[in-house]
Amino acid sequence: MAKVEGxxxxxxxxxxxITDETTPKTLTFDSASEASYSPTLSEGDEQVLRSKNKLYAINRTEDIQYGSDIELTDxxxxxxxxxxVDGGELVMDTEDPTKVVGYNAPVTGQAVNRTKFTYNIYTEEKDIDGNTLAYYKFSFPNSKGSPAEFDFKDGDxxxxxxxxxxxxxxxxxPYTVEVLDELPAETTTTTTAPTTTTTTTAG
Known part of the structure; x- marks a missing residue:
């Protein structure tokens, strides 16, 4: 049996x-401190045929994954x-339309039509000398966000x-993993405000 190296x-x-729009926007940032992944499953079932203390058969259906949930801390x-991710609107400066001066969360009590996007997270493979050997790109398609959470604490x-x-x-x-020799070149981010289009760099 061949030995497998991890x-x-x-x-x-x-x-x-990367937003799924007619003109996609790419937001690139490197400040995320933690991300946890969990599969979303349609759980299988087991039907057991048993009489008293004797088991005759088991009919089992398998768990089926149909998506993923990612918890991201920036x-x-x-x-x-x-x-x-949250689904609201940026507020741009009236004097300088390239400057973000605020954010309006989605209106309370109404359904939010959030933009779909592909979420990619890159990690790196290290050698024993500390050098990077390769990058691993985990990609999650057809993603949507949900209301964001914040913790406010003095001194933190x-x-x-x-x-x-x-x-x-x-x-x-539900996801793919791609091994890369180097990171892709960063792209310019196009941000769309309610009435203004501007070019900014996220992160």
Whole structure:
């Protein structure tokens, strides 16, 4: 039997949010401090045929994964990321339309039509000398955000918490992993405000 070698992975090197729009926006940021992944399952069932102390048969259906949930904690407050995940609108400066001066959360009591996006998280494989051997890109398609969470505490940094729900389409894997020799070049982020379009860099 062939021996299999694993890859020691560490760190959150980069995060990407690529919106599913006619003109996609790419938000790239490297300030996330923690991200946890859990599969979303349709759980199987077991039917046991038993009489007294004798077991005759078991009919079992398998668990089926149809999506993923990601809990993301960011070390910085990035309004552009908040607007996509939380579903609200950026407020731009009237004098300088490239400057974000605020954020309006979704209206209370109404359903929110949040933008779908692909969420990518990059981690790195390390060698025994500390050098990076490769990067691993975990990609979650058909993602949508939900209301963001904040903890305010005197003396502590504000770290927004985001929940991302990824639900794969029919015939699509719930996530993919790609091994890269180097990180892709960062792209310019296009941010759309309610009435103004501007170009900014997230993170």
């Amino acid at each position: 890859a020691p992975l560490i760190n959150i090197v980069r995060n990407e949010i 070390a910085k407050f990035i309004p552009e990321v908040l607007a996509v 940094w504000l770290a927004p918490k985001y929940t991302i729900h990824s639900r794969a389409a029919s015939g699509q894997p």
